[in-house]
Every structure is written in C-alpha cells, then in structure tokens.
Amino acid sequence: MSDLNPAVAALVExxxxxxxxxxxxxYAGGNTSAKGTETDPVTGEDVELVWVKGSGGDLxxxxxxxxxxxxxxxMRALVDVYPGLDREDEMVAAFDYCLHGKGGAAPSIDTAMHGLVDSPHVDHLHPDSGIAIATAADGEALTKEVYGDTVVWVPWRRPGFQLGLDIAEIKAANPQAVGCILGGHGIxxxxxxxxxxxxxxxxxxxxxxxxxAAHSKPEPFGPPLSGYAALDPDARREKAAALAPTIRSIASQDRPMVGHFTDSxxxxxFLAATEHPRLAALGTSCPDHFLRTKVKPLVLDLPADAGVEESVARLRELHTAYRDDYQGYYDRxxxxxxxxxxxxxxxxxxxPGVGMFSFGKDKQTARVAGEFYVNAINVMRGAEGVSTYAPIDEAEKFRIEYWALEEAKLQRMPAPKPLATRIALVTxxxxxxxxxxxxxxxxxGACVVIADLSLEKAQAAxxxxxxxxxxxxxxxDVSxxxxVQAMVDAAVLAFGGxxxxxxxxxxxLSKSLLETTVADWDLQHDVMAKGSFLVSRAAARVLxxxxxxxxxxxISSKNSVFAGPNNIAYSAVKADQAHQVRLLAAELGEHGVKVNGVNPDGVVRGSGIFAGGWGAQRAAVYGVDEEDLGEFYAQRTLLKREVLPEHCANAVxxxxxxxxxHTTGLHIPVDAGVAAAFLR
Known part of the structure; x- marks a missing residue:
C-alpha cells in the first residue's frame, strides 16, 4: 500500500x-472504501485493489x-464459494486470503459490502437522522417518501457477506440510486x-x-412528566455525586467498571417526558449502539426531587430486577x-432530573457508551416524531451481542494493566x-484525579x-x-467513583521549638493532620x-519515627499521620479498604516543599549548600543513594x-536506609 496513491489519499481525507x-x-462507527490500481511488485502488472477502513478504527x-x-x-471470487447464510461467518477468515501484500489493518465484517458493491467509492455511516428513518415502524414507506427512488430501502440484515450481496444486487437493480437505508441500522x-x-x-x-425537522410532531417523547424536569445545575451535580458510588457498585457487580456522567x-x-420509560425499555437498534450500551438501560423510576436514600434503595431494587431480566434475555x-x-x-x-451514568472498562469506553446512548435518544426522537420507534427485535440483538466474531474480537484485546478500572485521587x-x-x-492503568492548591498547575500536570x-x-485546599468534599465529588463525577x-x-517549616509559632504549628497540622483526616473521611464514604x-x-515521613533537630511541628504532624494509618486500617478493614503508609527520607529533587524554602532551611541546619542537600541526605543513609520522587511512587x-x-497498616520506608528510622 502506498500513501501516494491518489485513491488512498482521497479516501483518508x-x-x-x-x-x-x-x-x-x-465514534469508531461506520466505514469507508475506495477502489483503484497499483503495480503488483511480483508481476509488475497493475492489480485492482480495494482499500477499506479496518476493524476497530475511527473515521x-x-x-x-x-x-x-x-x-x-x-474478493469477487468469494461469491462463487460462499456457503450460504448459515455459514457466512466463515467468509471473514476468507478475507485473509484476499489481502494484498501484508494487507494493512484487519478487515472488518463490512468488508464484503465495500468489495462487492460495484462502485469505486462507498461510505457506510451511522447518522442519527438516517437511523431514525431506519428504525421507524414504516421506514420503507418513509424512505420512498423522503427520497423517491434515489435511495433504496434494504430490510434489516445482520452485517456480513450476505448484506454485501444484498446491497450489490440492489445497486445493480437501481442504477438511479445513490445509496440505501439499511433497516434498523444506518445508511x-x-x-x-x-x-x-x-x-x-x-x-x-x-x-x-x-x-x-419539517414533519416531526411537537413532543416526540410525549408531554412533560410531572416532577421529572431537570434540577438546577448545582442540585443535579450534587445529587449525581451522592448517587455515583451506589450506581458504580450496581454497574460493577460482575466486574469493576469506570464511569462517565453527563447531564446534557x-x-x-428525554427523562422529563412521559414516554421515556416505554422507549428506554425498547432499547437501542444500531449494532454499534447496543454493543456499547447493552440492549437497554436501567432507569430510575422516581421523580427528580426524590431523596438520596430513597433513590439508593430503589436503585438496588431495580438492579436486582435488571439482572434477572438480562439473564432471561440471555437464556431465551x-x-x-x-x-x-x-x-x-x-x-x-x-x-430523571439528574442525568446519565455510563460505564466501560476504561474512561474512554464509558464516555463513548454515553455518547452512543445520546445518539440513541436522537434516533428515538426522530423516529417517534414522524412514526413509531421500532428497533430490531431482541433475538437479532442477541445474535450480534453474542456473535462468535464479536467474542473473537474481545479475546484479541490486550490484557489490562494492573490498575485498570481503578480511580485514584492524589493530593x-x-x-x-x-x-x-x-x-x-x-x-x-489507573484514572487519576490530581488535586492541588493551584488549579492551573493541577490541570497542567x-x-x-x-x-x-x-x-x-x-x-x-485539603484543610x-x-x-475536600468538592474534590471527592469532582473525582466521582469525572470517573464514576x-x-x-x-x-x-x-x-x-524548619524551626526550633522556641522559634515555632502557634501559626506555624496550626498551619502544618491543618494541612497534613486535619487535611489527611478530611480527605480520608470523605473518600471512605465513597469506598x-x-x-x-x-x-x-x-505519604508520611521517616520523621514520623526519627527525631531530628529544629523540626518539632513537621515531625509531630508526620507522627500523627503515621498513627492515622494504623487507626484507619483497623476501622476500614471490614469494608475491604486497605490503609498503608510510605515513609520517605528527604526528597529534594523536584520537590515543591524543598523549593519553597524548606530546602534552604534544612541546608542551614546541616551546614551544607542547598544544591548539595540531596547528596548530603544520601551520604547519611546505609545505601548511600539519593531518594527521588519516583522511588516513592514505586512504593505506592x-x-x-x-x-x-493482604497488607494493611504497614509503613514502607523509602529512605535508602536510615537506621534511626527503622520501624520497631
């Protein structure tokens, strides 16, 4: 394949x-193709090729x-060996025998459509407006009304070789047509x-x-449902943050999930209208939609002003019913x-009144699932506006959701990283x-929320x-x-939990006992002792x-156990943090929450604390130049090695x-060996 080929360049653009x-x-939906010629490097003769977007790519x-x-x-020769609809999945493996050279990306299931349709350029897309026509109960008649004979209706058929044959035949029989509407699917x-x-x-x-737009009835989703209107922005985000831990636990019973929240x-x-329960129960239709959203959502059937406790209890009940219903769908x-x-x-x-939580194996998957459900809402609005929304039936959805080819694609996915699906808040x-x-x-593999006094610096990091x-x-400000509550709320709204x-x-602040003021003492205890308590308490509610x-x-310090000069407030507060570890490990263990600590020695390089004056103060205490402080600390250790931020990160x-x-209540020294700080 050559990027210089005009057909390829035009196709990509x-x-x-x-x-x-x-x-x-x-996102990642649809595919496009172009046909053209290149010189076969073996024969030196021109060979006809088709370039088509590969499996899993994004246009x-x-x-x-x-x-x-x-x-x-x-590719065209495959028509002669096609074994029929019952065995059409075998044709995907046959595409490998049609590849030119190394073949580029893996061919997708829609490759047959692009190769068999007799046109140099083909686009297959999933627009909301087109799917609205495709999922209308009278979609075939609507297609005729909207387009005349310029666009042809194709009844629903699962993507595959037979659909490629169908569209090729329809194009040949309708030379005036420029495209088709694929029932229940796209264009x-x-x-x-x-x-x-x-x-x-x-x-x-x-x-x-x-x-x-011209023919839709005024209220496609029905009249407003009393009590279901959107809460004001602050109230709905506050309620969303309060419900997020429960909702994530619901989505993660089988396996941990990352979440995404939208209140678009x-x-x-949609949720404020009368018909939303009926439409949500019908589920989505386009294969790209329900593969990422499941066949239908869980919908809380309480008004917007329902309390958090009532909502949590009802969500739990609905989750039990949802699981039973999905098991029935699978068994049927x-x-x-x-x-x-x-x-x-x-x-x-x-x-209702709050918004949508969507979930996936990572943040991108969760976000895209939410975007797809918004697509589905737009589709339902369009179909209901001019007709009745009629998605493909559940048997067809199941055939795609549990398609052997889809399962094979999932099995090819790389193994997740060690912290995949985990959401971290670092102050x-x-x-x-x-x-x-x-x-x-x-x-x-974790999703990370970076908290800092400076929003600009946090966002830059x-x-x-x-x-x-x-x-x-x-x-x-952790004090x-x-x-602190706003930080935790931001974390659960960013990633679901x-x-x-x-x-x-x-x-x-490096000061002797007599030089340490009450303000010095309070500042350090507010940030590190009280701050750690506040963060841990807010986080524990979510956990x-x-x-x-x-x-x-x-992140405590070797100073939590080591008595050094001119360091009364800092060392005392680090000892406070060290004991918080033990106290919380004892209290939170019954909830499966581990609490541990890291005790670094002085980490000079890259440290905001040392750069902010602490380094100069400690250098003066020890009688060394500030630029030599890291080496000074290293030489007083058993290993004679400077401790860097990355070493602390590795310990975490x-x-x-x-x-x-199975480890909780532990402190790990990261100090290159300070005998006076050995834990006893």
Whole structure:
C-alpha cells in the first residue's frame, strides 16, 4: 500500500471529514472504501485493489495505516464459494486470503459490502437522522417518501457477506440510486469519485434531518412528566455525586467498571417526558449502539426531587430486577454454541432530573457508551416524531451481542494493566512526590484525579500525564472541609467513583521549638493532620458505599519515627499521620479498604516543599549548600543513594497493586536506609 496513491489519499481525507462531524457517524462507527490500481511488485502488472477502513478504527482519526487492502479479483471470487447464510461467518477468515501484500489493518465484517458493491467509492455511516428513518415502524414507506427512488430501502440484515450481496444486487437493480437505508441500522452511499460519494452521503443525511425537522410532531417523547424536569445545575451535580458510588457498585457487580456522567440537554429532556420509560425499555437498534450500551438501560423510576436514600434503595431494587431480566434475555436466545454470559449489570443508568451514568472498562469506553446512548435518544426522537420507534427485535440483538466474531474480537484485546478500572485521587500532585505518584498510577492503568492548591498547575500536570480520559486536575485546599468534599465529588463525577486515595499534600517549616509559632504549628497540622483526616473521611464514604474495597495511602515521613533537630511541628504532624494509618486500617478493614503508609527520607529533587524554602532551611541546619542537600541526605543513609520522587511512587504502586492484596497498616520506608528510622 502506498500513501501516494491518489485513491488512498482521497479516501483518508474523505473519511476524516465525515468522521469529524458527529451528525454523520458515531465514534469508531461506520466505514469507508475506495477502489483503484497499483503495480503488483511480483508481476509488475497493475492489480485492482480495494482499500477499506479496518476493524476497530475511527473515521475521524483514520490514517492510511488503518486501512485493510484487498485484491478485488479475489474478493469477487468469494461469491462463487460462499456457503450460504448459515455459514457466512466463515467468509471473514476468507478475507485473509484476499489481502494484498501484508494487507494493512484487519478487515472488518463490512468488508464484503465495500468489495462487492460495484462502485469505486462507498461510505457506510451511522447518522442519527438516517437511523431514525431506519428504525421507524414504516421506514420503507418513509424512505420512498423522503427520497423517491434515489435511495433504496434494504430490510434489516445482520452485517456480513450476505448484506454485501444484498446491497450489490440492489445497486445493480437501481442504477438511479445513490445509496440505501439499511433497516434498523444506518445508511450506505456510493459514488464514481470520492467527492461524489461524500456528497451523496451528506445529501442522504441532511435530507433525512430536514424531513424530520419539517414533519416531526411537537413532543416526540410525549408531554412533560410531572416532577421529572431537570434540577438546577448545582442540585443535579450534587445529587449525581451522592448517587455515583451506589450506581458504580450496581454497574460493577460482575466486574469493576469506570464511569462517565453527563447531564446534557438531550438526556434531561428525554427523562422529563412521559414516554421515556416505554422507549428506554425498547432499547437501542444500531449494532454499534447496543454493543456499547447493552440492549437497554436501567432507569430510575422516581421523580427528580426524590431523596438520596430513597433513590439508593430503589436503585438496588431495580438492579436486582435488571439482572434477572438480562439473564432471561440471555437464556431465551442463547444456543449451545453461544459464548458465556458476559455480565448482567447495566452499562447505562438514567436518573430523571439528574442525568446519565455510563460505564466501560476504561474512561474512554464509558464516555463513548454515553455518547452512543445520546445518539440513541436522537434516533428515538426522530423516529417517534414522524412514526413509531421500532428497533430490531431482541433475538437479532442477541445474535450480534453474542456473535462468535464479536467474542473473537474481545479475546484479541490486550490484557489490562494492573490498575485498570481503578480511580485514584492524589493530593498535592502538581509537583514532586505527588506528581510522580500520579504519573506512575496512570502508567499502570489507573484514572487519576490530581488535586492541588493551584488549579492551573493541577490541570497542567494532568495534561502532561494524558487527556481527560486518563487524568483531570482539580483545585482543593485539603484543610478546608467543603473544598475536600468538592474534590471527592469532582473525582466521582469525572470517573464514576473512587478506589485509591493518596494523602500527599504537605508543607514544612524548619524551626526550633522556641522559634515555632502557634501559626506555624496550626498551619502544618491543618494541612497534613486535619487535611489527611478530611480527605480520608470523605473518600471512605465513597469506598464504603461502592462496596468494592479500596486503598488509602499516606505519604508520611521517616520523621514520623526519627527525631531530628529544629523540626518539632513537621515531625509531630508526620507522627500523627503515621498513627492515622494504623487507626484507619483497623476501622476500614471490614469494608475491604486497605490503609498503608510510605515513609520517605528527604526528597529534594523536584520537590515543591524543598523549593519553597524548606530546602534552604534544612541546608542551614546541616551546614551544607542547598544544591548539595540531596547528596548530603544520601551520604547519611546505609545505601548511600539519593531518594527521588519516583522511588516513592514505586512504593505506592507496590502497596496498591496486585501483589499486596493482604497488607494493611504497614509503613514502607523509602529512605535508602536510615537506621534511626527503622520501624520497631
């Protein structure tokens, strides 16, 4: 495959334009293709090829490396060996024998559609407006009314080789057509040039949208439902944060999940209308939608002003019913060859007046699931506005959800990282030890909330670690009870819950007993003793409500057990933190929450504390230059090694990772060996 091939260049550019606009298709949904010729390096002769977006790629970010490349002559020859509908899945393996050279990306299930349709350029997309027509009860008649004979109706058929044959036949029989509506699914368009295919795709999408806008009834979801209107923004986010731990526990009974919260207008308007219970129960239709959202959501059937306790109790009841219902769905449709049930918990939870919680194996998957359900709401609005929403039946949904090819795709996924699905809050994480810890936890798969006094610095540190699907920055003074609660609320709204808390925020003033003022004493105790208490208390409420266990780690100090000069307030508060570890380990163990500590020696390099004056003060105490302080500390240790932030981060990972699941109440020294600080 050559990036210089004009067909490839045009295909990638077209794909990126189409995929960049959510009205055209959802994330990672749909596929595009182009046909052309290249010189076969073996024969030196021209060979006809089809380039098609590979399995799992996203149109908006597609590059030439994401294209599967197949020989057209061999693809077309598959028609002669096609064993029929009952064995069409075998054709996916046959695509491997059609690859040109190394073949590029893995061919997707829709490859047959692109190879068999007799057009140089083909687009298959999942626009909300097109799916609205595709899922209307009278979709075939609507297609005729909206498009005349320029767009042809194709009855629902599961994606695969037979659907490719069907569309190829329909195109051949309708030379005037520029595309088709795929019942229950989406659209396909074609063109003689890349520009023509793109124009035809956009025309189909925009024509459907214009028709829906012009002909829809005023209240597609029915009149407002009394008591179900959206709460004001602050109230709904407060309630969302209060419910999030319970909702995450509901979504994580079978396996831990990361969450995403949205209170978009589409969601709130849907939940405020009379028909939302009926429509939600019908589930989604487009395969891309329900593969990521499950066949239907869990919907809290209480008004917006219902109290948190009442809502929690009802959510628990509804979860039991949901699991029973999903097990029934599986049992009704499974065959002896079906993969085992993958879990009966909901991936979408809807709370009237508040919003939507969506879940997945990581933040991106959870966020995309929520975006897909918003797509589904738009589809339902369009279909109900001009007809009646009629998604494909549950047997067809099951055939796709538990498709052997889908199962094979899941089995090919790489093994998760050790901290995958875990959500961490690290205080004082914009610099030094905290930043190193946050970076390490994210590298091992965790989602990380970086809390710091400076919002700007917290957000900058988060941006360096990764995008908002990996890390977010929040502002918070750990000595302020309200700000601590806001930090924890921000964490559960960012990622759905909380699993791991690192009490790292701190400061230090190096003064003798007589020089230490009450203000000095109070400041250090407020930040580290009271601050750790406040953070741990707020976090423990979430951890207990989730019922998933968890970890709390204190970054204490060797000074918690070592008596050094001119350090009364700092060392005393570190001893306080060290005993908090023991106290909380004893109290929270029954909830599966481990509490441990890390005792570093002076970490000079990269430290905000040392850079803020503490380094100069300690250097003066020991009679060395400030730039030599790290080496001074190293030389007084048994190992003669300087302690760096990364060493503390490694200790935290050891405590919270998969290898110390039965350890609580422990302090790990990270001091290169200070005999006076040995634990006894």
């Amino acid at each position: 077209r794909s990126n334009r189409l995929g960049a606009d959510p009205k055209n298709t959802n 908006g970010t597609l590059t030439s490396a994401g294209l599967a490349v197949l020989r057209l002559d061999r 396909t368009a074609w063109g003689e040039t890349s520009e023509e295919s793109e124009q035809n795709s956009l025309w189909i999408i925009e024509t459907a949208a214009a028709y829906l 207008a589409e969601v709130l308007d 449709n499974a065959t002896p060859e079906s993969p085992a049930i993958r879990g009966a918990d909901p991936l979408i939870v809807l709370v 004082g994480a914009a610099s030094g030890i905290g930043r190193a810890i946050a970076t390490k936890l994210a590298a091992e 988060a941006a360096e670690i990764g995008g908002t699907d990996v890390a977010v920055g929040v502002q918070g 302020d009870e309200a700000q 909380l699993d791991l808390v690192v009490n790292n925020a701190g400061l230090s 207990i409500d989730q019922g998933l266990g968890g970890d709390i780690v204190y 990972f050891a405590l919270v990772g998969p290898n110390m699941t």
